[in-house]
Structures are given as structure tokens and as C-alpha cells.
Amino acid sequence: MEKDSNVGGKTSNTYTGYLGCLLRKCVFATLSVGPIPNHLAFIMDGNRRYAKKHNLKEGAGHNAGFSALMSLLQYCYELGVQYVTVYAFSIDNFKRRPEEVESLMDLMQEKIYKLIEEVSIVDRYGIRICFIGNLKLLKDSVREAAERAMKATAKNSKSVLSVCVAYTSTDEITHAVQESCREKVDAIEQADSYNKEEGNNLLINLVDIEKKMYMVAAPNPDIIIRTSGETRLSNFLLWQSACSHLYSPSALWPELGFWHLVWAVLNFQRDHWYFEKIKKQI
Amino acid sequence: MSFTFRRTLGSEDIAATTTCCLHFSNRIGKLGLLLLWHFAHFVVRIWYFVLAIAQTLESHLIARGVFEEYKTLNINKLHYLAIVVESEEAYKTSKVIELLKWLADIGVKHVCLYDSEGVLKKSKEIILGNSNATFWEGINDKSSLLDQKLITIEFASFSDGKEAVAKAANYLFVNHLTLRGDLMEPIFTEPNMTDALRAIGFKGPDPDLLLVYGSARCHLGFPAWRMRYTEIVHMGTLKSMKFGSLIKAIHKHTMVHQNYGK
Numbered sequence: 001m002e003k004d005s006n007v008g009g010k011t012s013n014t015y016t017g018y019l020g021c022l023l024r025k026c027v028f029a030t031l032s033v034g035p036i037p038n039h040l041a042f043i044m045d046g047n048r049r050y051a052k053k054h055n056l057k058e059g060a061g062h063n064a065g066f067s068a069l070m071s072l073l074q075y076c077y078e079l080g081v082q083y084v085t086v087y088a089f090s091i092d093n094f095k096r097r098p099e100e101v102e103s104l105m106d107l108m109q110e111k112i113y114k115l116i117e118e119v120s121i122v123d124r125y126g127i128r129i130c131f132i133g134n135l136k137l138l139k140d141s142v143r144e145a146a147e148r149a150m151k152a153t154a155k156n157s158k159s160v161l162s163v164c165v166a167y168t169s170t171d172e173i174t175h176a177v178q179e180s181c182r183e184k185v186d187a188i189e190q191a192d193s194y195n196k197e198e199g200n201n202l203l204i205n206l207v208d209i210e211k212k213m214y215m216v217a218a219p220n221p222d223i224i225i226r227t228s229g230e231t232r233l234s235n236f237l238l239w240q241s242a243c244s245h246l247y248s249p250s251a252l253w254p255e256l257g258f259w260h261l262v263w264a265v266l267n268f269q270r271d272h273w274y275f276e277k278i279k280k281q282i
Numbered sequence: 283m284s285f286t287f288r289r290t291l292g293s294e295d296i297a298a299t300t301t302c303c304l305h306f307s308n309r310i311g312k313l314g315l316l317l318l319w320h321f322a323h324f325v326v327r328i329w330y331f332v333l334a335i336a337q338t339l340e341s342h343l344i345a346r347g348v349f350e351e352y353k354t355l356n357i358n359k360l361h362y363l364a365i366v367v368e369s370e371e372a373y374k375t376s377k378v379i380e381l382l383k384w385l386a387d388i389g390v391k392h393v394c395l396y397d398s399e400g401v402l403k404k405s406k407e408i409i410l411g412n413s414n415a416t417f418w419e420g421i422n423d424k425s426s427l428l429d430q431k432l433i434t435i436e437f438a439s440f441s442d443g444k445e446a447v448a449k450a451a452n453y454l455f456v457n458h459l460t461l462r463g464d465l466m467e468p469i470f471t472e473p474n475m476t477d478a479l480r481a482i483g484f485k486g487p488d489p490d491l492l493l494v495y496g497s498a499r500c501h502l503g504f505p506a507w508r509m510r511y512t513e514i515v516h517m518g519t520l521k522s523m524k525f526g527s528l529i530k531a532i533h534k535h536t537m538v539h540q541n542y543g544k
Contacts, residue, residue, distance in 0.1 A: 090543050234510070270326055
């Protein structure tokens, strides 16, 4: 009887799973009548508060957050969103307690290897993974894992997951300015005859700086979602978000789910005409 | 022979009928989805209509001092406020002046008015002339802003954002060539960028709070360098602005606690 009830339990879970998948497909088919955002960005805020709220061990909140990320990625790619960017670790987060930073780095390394070594969402949706940020600030093992993941998925072309790690917008802008200057210095070096006055006339244009931004390969985000009800961007995609719809649900990151995504897309569609208008102005 | 001819005709009929049925059910399916989509957006519109009524009522009650919590504002926590206005609405100078008067009544000392196309910059004289305000000359220290007696106004537009960064890049580049002498690789830090922006005239401090008056919550290109930890709140359109909503937004900001990444 126990065996039967276990099997019965498993069967009912499978049916629930199928029904859930069917419902999701119906909802996404309905949403697809209108414009679908091409690029979604997430600020994954609230993992520690989630752990505290549910009396979990430190670190468990981030594990729950990773599960939420995998579910959301699946929903985004099922919906047809081509680019997803997540704010995994800010340069400012290095100010946290060393034990916490170490544990986050270890978690990140573990999850990166899991993504590329097991059959996962990466294979199912042909995801190319990019790690965006000042990767030199990461410890060697994490940086190696990130580089391996980028290399392993370099040939995937259906969709892109940009993981911002050791990232801030101001660091990105400074880096882009620095690289633009280096390019100009190289141009002066390669000139047939070096003339300091001529070199000084080589102006750096906005286009030169934008080419050197970490996020150059992705279009500007259509929607930026920050969880936990916080209304600031915390130095995330400040340069790229001039025409982005900002959405701040009160749910903590591990609580963010399917219906929050649906609501975000409905609001995006509702205001789509407005964002198309301001894109032409800016 | 006629029997064979009849059988061939039957197969073709079945294939054509199947294609027709599939095509028809496909069209019905698409029509069904279209109806569902419109229904979903109808529900969204109803939701926002009800929300607007609730917010209007709440705003009136706040303005009349019904809620105790909004009667005293810890305005000293708000050093620097930015107002982002959609450029089309920025032409409504009278509304902007009215908003500034409300802010002065609340006790806000320093405001940055931003619209992407620079409409507010062009209306600077009218706005300053009709408000009890002075033009902001440029102060670096945020704490000193609280000593101001009159409300000071800074005007900004899209050119103070990305284009300012390009100008700062050229400033750093020329300095690098001049000071270094030889062609060593440039290495710049964030403090270098901040100093360069200040040196070329972009001195504004980072706003604590940014209120967006427009159709959606979007900062419309406010200078990226100054928005790292700025709280961004959507207030609705300028034409539907409410004093009570302004009080609520500022009050909520004074209750926010930031970790700054820690």
C-alpha cells in the first residue's frame, strides 16, 4: 500500500508538473500576441532576508536563490526572451564579511561547473554564458570556472545569459574610458609621424566608449527587475537603462516566480508605445 | 478504371479537407489567443484604474493631514532631490513651478530638474523667476547643501550624462599625454573619473531620491555616474501630480536603510 501511495504520489506530481507546463505554455502563447521583451535584467536582492525569514542557515538563502534563478531562466527562454542579465555579485559586495564572500565564491564556482558539466538548461536552450565585470578581482579558481563556462558555451547561439560578477556600472564606464584612451594611444603610436598636437586632436567619441563597455554584445535591457521592493539600481546597468522599464516587486529573490514575470511582461506591453517613443528621442 | 479514378479523387479530398481544417483551427486558435490577450490587458487596465482612485483618495487624505505618520517629515535625510520629467510634459512650465513650490513648502533645499531634451534648461529663466529659488552654482559637499536658505535648482539634460563622460574621457586622455610625456598605457580609477567630471563642470552630487514624472518608471537617461544608490520612484504624469503623493514618496525615502552592498 505504501509502495502504491508512493507511486501514486509520484504520478500525481508528474500530472501536476504536466499541467503546470501546459498552463505556462498557454499563458506564454497568449503573451506572445503582444511584443515580448528581448532583454531582461535581474537584480537578485533578498537572499539573506529569505534565509532569515525562513530560519535557514546562512548560505541557504543563496542556494534557494540559485534555484529561483534556474526556474526564471527557463521561463524567460520559453517565453522567447533572447538576452537575460543577472547581477550576481557587485564590487561593493566584497565589503561583506570575508567568510560570506568566500562562501558566495564557492557557491558560484560549484554552480558554474554544474551548469556546464551536467545536462542542463544551457543545453536545452542553447545558452551562451558570458561573465561580465572586472574578473581580475575574483579568486583564480572562480575566474577559471567562469572562463571554462564561457569557452564551453561559446558556440551556443540561441540565447545569452550575462552574469555580472565583480561588476559595477561606474567600474564598467571607467574601464571603457580607459580602453578608449589606450586605443587612441595605440593610434598615435602607429601614426606615420608622431606629432603631439595632432595626437591631442584625436578626440574620443561616445561611440568609442560604448564599444568598450562590458555589455556591448547585448542590446539595452527592456526591463530591469529588482526584487525585495528596493527602488534603486545599486550601480547596475546605469549606462544601458535610459529606456528600461524598472520594476520592483516586493517579493524576495528566491520568492520571485512565474506570475511576477507575467506581470512584468504585461506592464512592458502596456507601456511599449511609450518606450518606443522615448527610444527615438534619446 | 473509373473506380481507380474515384479512389484517387477521395485521397486528394481528404488531404485538402485536413489542410483546410488545420488552417481553420489555427485561425480559431489565433483568434482565441488574441481575445485572451485583450482580456488580460483589460484586467490590467481595470487594476490600474482602481489603483489610481485609491492613490488619489490616499493623496487627498495625506494632504489634509489625516495620517499621523505623514505629519512630520525628517527632511534632513533628503540632501539632494532629482526630478525627472518627460520632455513633452516639461513644456508645462506652470506645473513645474507649482511642483517646486510644493517642494519648498515641504522644506527641500536642493533640486535637480532633468528632462532628456533640455526643455527645462531652456525654460530656466521663467522657472527661476517664478519660484523662490536660486540657480545652483556647483557645490561638491552634500552636507553643506542643508545650510541653504532658498531652494537651489540645477538643470540637467541627456548631454550631462553620456556626453559628459565622453568629455571627461578626453580630459583624462589629454592630461595623460601632457603629464606622462611618453606614450605609457593609461590607467584610470573611478576617483579619476569623478575628478575629471568635476573639472569640466559636471559637479552635481548624487541625488538621494529621484522622482520620475512620466508615463512609466524609467529614468530617461539621467546621468549614470550620479545614480549609483539613488532611490527611483515613479510619480505618474506631471499633469496628474498630487501633493499628498509627493509627501508619501519623500516620507518613504526617509525610512529607507541602505547597506551599500555590505
